[in-house]
Amino acid sequence: MTSTDRPRLAVRSPADLLAAVPYLLGFHPADSVVVVALRGRRIVFAARADLPAPPEDPAHPARHLAGVVHRQRVDAATVVGYGPAARVTPTVDAVREALGEAGLELLDALRVTDGRWWSYLCTEARCCPPDGRPYDPGTSPVTASAVLAGQVALPDRAALAARVAPVDGPARLAMRRATDAAERRLVDLVEASPGSGPPGGRALHEAGVTAVREALRRQRRGERLGDDEVAWLSLLLTHLSVRDHAWERTDGRDRDIALWSDVLRRAEPEFIAAPASLLAFAAWRAGEGALAAVALERALAQHPDYSLAVLLDDLLRRGVPPSDLDGWPAVGPPGVVRPRRRRRRAGR
Incomplete structure (x- = not known):
């Protein structure tokens, strides 16, 4: 769970948000569900949990994440799942429901796999095609801003443990x-x-x-x-x-x-x-x-x-x-x- 009292990153699109997440957490997530929470227009908190392994109930990490985010006195949140659809979708759905029960506005719900992202809330093929949208965080201005501010995103959680x-x-x-x-x-x-x-x-x-x-x-x-x-x-x-x-x-x-x-x-x-x-x-x-x-x-x-x-x-x-x-x-x-x-x- 990470508070984000750090240099502000200008996030204007889902691709910008995905580029920011590793710097909010300190590492690039994988097989994870992440909730990015906002107070007003400012990102103030990011929380991550492992995707539950079947047959674990996705409602358990969902309720925990929603409770943690709710304690931050925030207004809205975006949910991001990292991994294959079969594992991500049930968990993202459970987190969405739990955030709604906590009274938080859901701004977006995304899935990320192999350099592409999908939105669960967008149905317009023009902006959210069925095969997802490619993104490269290495070319994002958000990444450049984070690096310039001295923020670090390690390759994975194992690198953080090291x-x-x-x-x-x-x-x-x-x-x-x-x-x-x-x-x-x-x-x-x-x-x-x-x-x-x-x-x-x-x-x-x-x-x-x-x-x-x-x-x-x-x-x-x-x-x-x-x-x-x-x-x-x-x-x-x-x-x-x-x-x-x-x-x-x-x-x-x-x-x-x-x-x-x-x-x-x-x-x-x-x-x-x-x-x-x-x-x-x-x-x-x-x-x-x-x-x-x-x-x-x-x-x-x-x-x-x-x-x-x-x-x-x-x-x-x-x-x-x-x-x-x-x-x-x-x-x-x-x-x-x-x-x-x-x-x-x-x-x-």
């Missing part, structure tokens, strides 16, 4: 060695820490705050963390007070996404839950719902009960707009998240 895939080969071996050294360093820190609280509690928190601050500073300067720094940070993030400190300082900035993507890819599997969740939060805040989803898939596959990942996954699946939670998180005691009221502007 952005958060773990490093391998020599890079993985180097990280294992760095993590072994970081674990020994952590033991030394705990053993040297006095106090009656949890073992090393204060010292661990202070070390974590320092590591997070240094990582953010290095990222602002365009510097990449070394293996020892990533290993040390990933260990410290397993402590909730450190994770929450990093979470409060993470937003939808490009540098936040870059930092936590790098840490996620390089951290050892047992330590990925926090950086994956921080990346998902940053991507969600930036309107990159698809990137947030693949980050959460990595987190939950390895750590299915990690509470922050479970919370963010629920927000993403329900299509909660990031703007609904401006000022969030407000973190109390470690791991306890409190809603924060939006700040009121002066004079109101």
Whole structure:
């Protein structure tokens, strides 16, 4: 599910819309149904689901998509199905019905296969011939505008997942060695820490705050963390007070996404839950719902009960707009998240 707080793309025809969809999602969809939602004349949201495989009922993803889109407080939508007619048509029909029940105006319903598109609503052979209309997104001015604005459309969802895939080969071996050294360093820190609280509690928190601050500073300067720094940070993030400190300082900035993507890819599997969740939060805040989803898939596959990942996954699946939670998180005691009221502007 993707909010579209990005440079505006001028969409004037079905072909323009089809050229825009990959940039709204972040990748070129296949075997998918996509709903593009508008508020007034502006595209504000795009949601995608896999086409159901027979004998799965197409009404299930249709109701889910319609509910997600309806929560965005939009006025109208266009449905696009990608794939053969036998699979696309029942799903598009179910989504159309569900959107109508939600009170949304249906602008168009399209099917795309092999570089051609068809409209389910147009019956004029002159503009909507039975064999479809060819389109080439590579020649569209929408594509040119998106590229000029720095937007990226990866070849498919697998390419998006590769952005958060773990490093391998020599890079993985180097990280294992760095993590072994970081674990020994952590033991030394705990053993040297006095106090009656949890073992090393204060010292661990202070070390974590320092590591997070240094990582953010290095990222602002365009510097990449070394293996020892990533290993040390990933260990410290397993402590909730450190994770929450990093979470409060993470937003939808490009540098936040870059930092936590790098840490996620390089951290050892047992330590990925926090950086994956921080990346998902940053991507969600930036309107990159698809990137947030693949980050959460990595987190939950390895750590299915990690509470922050479970919370963010629920927000993403329900299509909660990031703007609904401006000022969030407000973190109390470690791991306890409190809603924060939006700040009121002066004079109101």
